[in-house]
Amino acid sequence: MxxxxxxxxxxxxxxxxxxxxxxxxxSVRPAAAPPARRTARPSKxxxxxxxxxxxxxxxxxxxxxxxxxxxxxxxxxxxxxxxxxxxxxxxxxxxxxxxxxxxxxxxIDFKGQARDDLLLILFSTLIVLLMVGGTLVVLFNLRARMM
Amino acid sequence: MTDPQLRHVGLKVGGFEAIDVEEAETGIFGFWVFLMSDAILFALLFAVYGTQLAATAGAPGPAAEFKIDSAFWETMVLLLSSFTYGMSSFAMKYGGQLRWVVGMLLVTLVLGLTFLGMEANDFAVMIHDGATPDRSGFLSAFFALVPTHGLHVVAGCSWIVVMLVQVAAFGLDDRVKINLLRLGLFWHFLDVIWIAIFSVVYLQGVMR
The missing domain is CATH 1.20.1280 (Monooxygenase)
Known part of the structure; x- marks a missing residue:
């Protein structure tokens, strides 16, 4: 080393x-200063x-x-x-x-300001996957058995 | 909460005066809840469509009925309208030049109506060919899924008109700005749904 x-x-x-x-x-904010409390208006x-x-x-x-x-x-x-x-x-x-x-x-990104939205979207995605996946599995299985 | 700006909005619109930031955030987040419940509705319509894909029962099937050129141009129109709406939001965030905000909204409205006209024409041709919803499980599922998106676009276009009236009546005040942000989420969301329809319904349909 x-x-x-x-x-x-x-x-x-x-x-x-x-x-x-x-x-x-x-998506990176190019401002050099950390995003501290913005009391004044942002600069030009x-x-x-x-x-x-x-x-x-x-x-x-x-x-x-x-x-x-x-x-x-x-x-x-x-x-x-x-x-x-x-x-x-x-x-x-x-x-x-x-x-x-x-x-x-x-x-929507992973950078803080939309964290709640992101969680909501991820949870909805999970629900969608479960319901759509379940529907497809059950009905295709049924079709295969009936054909 | 160190940054006194809207945190739920990617296009963080600062400088709200009449409304406090938290109220604006709650309003936008509530709209996301609606959008996601709408997404679940569409997802289940897609699931039903998937199960009915082979159930043509002697009626015209996807390969015979789908006009890929038309679906392609509809995709292009809707995608462009999503971009023009984005430009309207952009103009609203930076300076809020009314000319640009309203101009881009009008372009978006025209593109939305163009899309609806093309789609209505597609449906009319299908129905003229005898591909009506009562003919088969496949056609029922198709007419449940795609026109539901069309109805959403109708709602979106009406909403754009309402917002144009609000802008004319109130100018770009805080409430109008928040409404425009919500409409933007709705409009971009509709484009996302259409991408799924274009892939799952049209591209898959003509592939068979």
């Missing part, structure tokens, strides 16, 4: 952290930075949603994959797009 550079795991961790930071960069620079970031969020959200839709459409329209694979891909792309829209348009 006395080499000239940092150890490999540490370097990997650093790269990982950097990648994570890039991935969430558009802060507003400008927020403004740019919000616009970027909408732009990225729209671009990603568009790309994911086009990809799913192309998969089916030009038959790029066999039906079972294509179906799985279409559902996967749809799911990713739902996440993108929740993040960029509905502004």
């Amino acid at each position: 006395s080499g000239p550079g940092p150890s490999l795991p540490r370097r990997l961790a650093r790269y990982g952290a950097a990648a994570l930071w890039v991935a969430t960069a558009f 620079a802060e507003i400008a930075a927020d403004r740019r970031r919000d616009l970027l969020t909408y732009g990225i959200g729209y671009g990603l949603a568009l790309a994911l839709t086009l990809l799913a459409f192309a998969l089916v329209y030009w038959r790029w994959a066999e039906p079972p694979v294509a179906l799985a891909l279409v559902f996967g792309l749809g799911l990713v797009q739902v996440l993108v829209q929740f993040r960029c348009f509905l502004h």
Whole structure:
């Protein structure tokens, strides 16, 4: 551990952290000061930075949603994959797009200000999975037995 | 609660004067509760649709009835409307230039109505082909799921009109701002539901 550079795991961790930071960069508030009590109005620079970031969020959200839709459409329209694979891909792309829209348009993230909303959404997702999953299992089982 | 801003709103609209922040937060959170109950409604309609997919009973099936081009353009229109609504919220947050807020709302309304027109045309063609809800389990499930989303879009469009009237009557005061935020959640949520319909109903349907 006395080499000239940092150890490999540490370097990997650093790269990982950097990648994570890039991935969430558009959600990071670039203000240098900690989010302490804001007594005065935010400065012009802060507003400008927020403004740019919000616009970027909408732009990225729209671009990603568009790309994911086009990809799913192309998969089916030009038959790029066999039906079972294509179906799985279409559902996967749809799911990713739902996440993108929740993040960029509905502004749900893991950063505090919407924690209650996030918990509500996660709980609803659990309920949905249980009810939809249960319905599908029971009824497909019934169909298989009756056919 | 150190930051005197709306915490439930991603587009944190600061500078509320007449309403205290907690009241605004509660209002937005309550609307999320409604949205999630609506999501459960849609999820179960999707589940029913999934179970009825093969139950065509000799009536026209998905591959014969779905027009993928039309569904694709409807998706594009609704997605763009989601973005234009976002631009309206954006304009409201920064400076609140009435011209932009109202202009983008109007564009969103036109796109919403375009979507509804295209969808109504799709249904009319299906019914003309004899694909009516009473023909099969599949068609019943289809007409339970997709028009429910259409009705939501009708409600959304009416709500946009109501908000335009409110903006005209009151200007962008605190209550109008909060209402616009709620409408925004509703509108973006409808686009999310449509993505599921496009994937599960239309893309899966023409694949078969």
